[in-house]
Amino acid sequence: MPVHDHQLHEGESLREAARERLTRQGEQWTGMREAVFDALAGFDKPASAYDIAEAVSKAQERRVAANSIYRILDLFVGANLARRVESANAYVANTHPDCLHDCIFLICDQCGQAVHIDNDRLTGGVRDAAKEAGFTQTRPVIEVRGTCGDCDPN
Amino acid sequence: MPVHDHQLHEGESLREAARERLTRQGEQWTGMREAVFDALAGFDKPASAYDIAEAVSKAQERRVAANSIYRILDLFVGANLARRVESANAYVANTHPDCLHDCIFLICDQCGQAVHIDNDRLTGGVRDAAKEAGFTQTRPVIEVRGTCGDCDPN
DNA sequence: CAATGCAATGTTATGTTGTAACTTGTCCTC
């Protein structure tokens, strides 16, 4: 039961939505940024900056330093095009960049897959708890490490 | 309003509780482990393995490698004597090692302070959500980055 | 008590993740 409707993109459409979003923020959609976004979106699990550097290097047949990737990933995270998975030191593309909310990641310790769920009741509760403790400008990090259904079919 | 009672330890008492707990698990309470625990408990904010290595090195007037610290920290986390703060790559002593539950950390981006709160309703909700998605052997990571009341007194 | 075994720790090396500082390239404007 989805809490709200939002557009889920994939492939061309996703890249297009990302480009839209980024340019709307006054940032440029460059070849390099597109390459990084494509690489990121091409992974089926959270990818490290170095994973992405390798993928882009391969795609472009030239060496691309992790450094540059970090810059672009930071930009993406700031623009909601990507999310950082803290407990995995890795990043995932955001499939609905126009929709701004906290999210919860479930990460399988076996296969590395991450699934993303939304639950505003929970994330709101966490935000409230932080506020109550006097924290401001809060950014919740809610992740669950565990074993996914595919890896533990019991 | 505490959700439940539990013993909060500090200083001698905390070390004693930790020793108790560890030995009860069949592990040894060695001089090195005590030194690491004391160093960890001596920090007023989450400390990295390297911070602790430095503190122990100073206390013992000899070089202690980060390596050994990691081993002991892993042991501590496994025995509930310490917690890892994922979003800070750092560790904190657990002031009530006999009480097993999920916890929530609020970390100030300005001063690095971390405060620890318990809220079984929230952590339980996160666990339930993960279970619903087919995950087992779950270990929630719930942290909030933000600015603490001292750093932003508005 | 020597021999053995085992757990803890030490040592060295290396892998992984993340930043800093500065340079170069490109595009736009005047």
Added chain:
DNA sequence: GAGGACAAGTTACAACATAACATTGCATTG
């Protein structure tokens, strides 16, 4: 085409983490 502004490249290094193997010290037992 000079100058500014931003993207990207380059080099270096800092910070975090693990692997592989050696050594130490203590407990057991023959």
